[in-house]
Amino acid sequence: MIKVEKIRRNFDNLDTGLKVFLTLVLGADENGAVRTNQSELSKYLSISRQTVGKHIKTFVDCNMLKYKYSGDTLFNPEFYFNGATDLNSAVKKYKEFESDM
Numbered sequence: 001m002i003k004v005e006k007i008r009r010n011f012d013n014l015d016t017g018l019k020v021f022l023t024l025v026l027g028a029d030e031n032g033a034v035r036t037n038q039s040e041l042s043k044y045l046s047i048s049r050q051t052v053g054k055h056i057k058t059f060v061d062c063n064m065l066k067y068k069y070s071g072d073t074l075f076n077p078e079f080y081f082n083g084a085t086d087l088n089s090a091v092k093k094y095k096e097f098e099s100d101m
Contacts, residue, residue, distance in 0.1 A: 019045050020055040024065070028075055030084030031093070037071035057101055066099035 023041060027034045038056065042049040056073075059065050065075045074097045075081075077090035 016045070016047050016051050017055045017058070019047065020052055021059065024059075024073060025075075025080060028080065028082075030082060032075035032077060032080050032082070032090065034073040034075075035071050036073070037069070040071070060099055060101040066094065066097045067101050068098070069100045072097075 020041060023045060024034050024036075027036060038049050038052045041052045045052070056065075056067050060067055063076055064079045065073055067073050074094055077087060077094055081087060081090060
């Protein structure tokens with residue numbers, strides 16, 4: 001389950017959080033996967049890598065996505081699912097995906 005109250009509590013600067021979030025969502029493929037690391041996001045969005053990392057950590061803590069330091073990111077299909085694959089398969093893949101955070 002998505003922990004909305006935790007999101008509200010952790011976003012001191014909603015503007016940068018939204019930038020990171022929307023960039024990840026718009027970059028997601030049909031399976032909810034994104035391949036980009038914190039340094040790339042930082043350069044693209046003109047915000048510090050530490051700020052990007054803080055927001056990604058918040059998303060992970062809220063079970064919105066899983067993230068690997070290699071840049072592999074997978075959205076929780078209960079949060080973001082575009083219907084390109086079977087939902088049960090997407091949920092299984094998400095559960096098997098190991099996050100570094």
